[in-house]
Amino acid sequence: MNERPVIQLEKISKSYGTFKVLSDVDLSVAAGEVLAIIGSSGSGKSTLLRCINYLEPPDTGIVTVGDTRLDGEIPPTRQQLYALRKNIGMVFQSFNLFPHMSVLRNVSLAQERTLGRSRKEADAISLDFLNRVGLAEKAHEYPARCSGGQQQRIAIARALALGPNVMLFDEPTSALDPELGLEVLAVMRELAESGMTMIVVTHEMSFAGNVSDHVMFMADGKVVEYGNSKEVLGNPQTPRAKRFLRAVNER
Template sequence: MSSSATHRGAAVVEVTDLHKSFGSNHVLRGLDATIRQGEVVCVIGPSGSGKSTFLRCINLLEQPTSGSIKVGGEEVTDPDCDIDAIRRNMGMVFQQFNLFPHLSVLDNCTVAQTTVLKRGKEEAETKARDNLEKVGLSDKADAYPAQLSGGQQQRVAIARALSMDPKLMLFDEPTSALDPELVGDVLSVMRRLATEGMTMFVVTHEMAFAREVADRVIFMDGGSIVEEGVPSQVIGSPTEERTRVFLQRVLDPTHVDPGAEDEAHAERHRAAAAAAGSTPGVPLDPQR
């Protein structure tokens, strides 16, 4: 859990009754959430539960269908809101790194500084090198993304985001595209950011990270927030049955839910009956 986080901190993000639909697909169903200064909030849940869409709505990479999102007290869904100014205070780290392949590591970390923040080249390079050192890649400043491992590319992406001096970091499953042996270095960088008091909103499948680092955990399913609380409660002793089933499957892959096992057995029986020309539910003739 981050050392400087406090639930008494000012609200950085306030989400109220957030809905998002893609055509007839209702992806987010009335979400309410608050992220406070210095907090690390981890969002967990099965694939397709709306986690990434929720995160992407915060900086309007996805336009909400309805509801309110305030960042630093400003309503970002207001047509008069300067969303570019809001985004300057938010760092975003994607699943697939999204580095510019034709730019060096150093240039990847300076281009937004010089074009968006209008920093001078020397100041931008100093900031970039400081953040590359923070993520353990000071020796890779002149390398190109194709010369780096996936884990190194993701750490460059973090350094790039930090170089913009964000007040909030958004992480969209930052380790999901990495080989298992490369995950640790990225999580170590994120742990360090948490101890330094960075406000972080993290969509993740890394349960150990969420348990160790998060101040709060949100469990989502079916586009809704099913359960929310401190890690020891949500992950260690969930109150909702859906949360419990999800965690059993994630934390103990060998666990088989009895109901699912019975249904799988019934499905195998139906398939065998169909293949033999029998009616499901009617015992097969052993002589056939």
């Protein structure tokens, strides 16, 4: 593919004190591609996602998303951060919904604050995305009246309503029981089929194998293995990846 990647990471490193969380990570993600990042807890997966949208600025390396290029050694301007983040939607393990606001208000507020939409316009767009994730009937409920799976789908609708070109998912089903997790994975599968560019940190190996185009296995802050999803998951080449996948499959 000759098109410029939507996301390009070059030599991304990040440390907390003397502990190196990421070490010279390179990554390229094309438009419409779904990348699954797997690995043990503490391998740097979530930190890498947070470096992409500069929730955790890298210490060194280059982050390029669309037309925005940031050098980890040069503090970004407010305009650069806005340009970066308007292209990126992120969904976390926790739902981060405002408990005192209705579902509709949770989805609309960010559009009004970030994009300057009127409340009427934002509400119309919110209802459209709530319908897309199968929750239009919950618009006037409060988050506490929704299951965990429903709350995560609301969080996805909120992110999508901002019109991102890229979606980042940080273990979006880890706080859910398996049945509720399936609801969220179904929405993510639909997103992938619609052509959304996605990076998903996950322990859901079936999702990684059946939905993602590529899998990246991380350990100790480094990329240990990367390739076609079915090849990496079905025939890992490194001892570290083999050990991890054997442990996952034997659970």
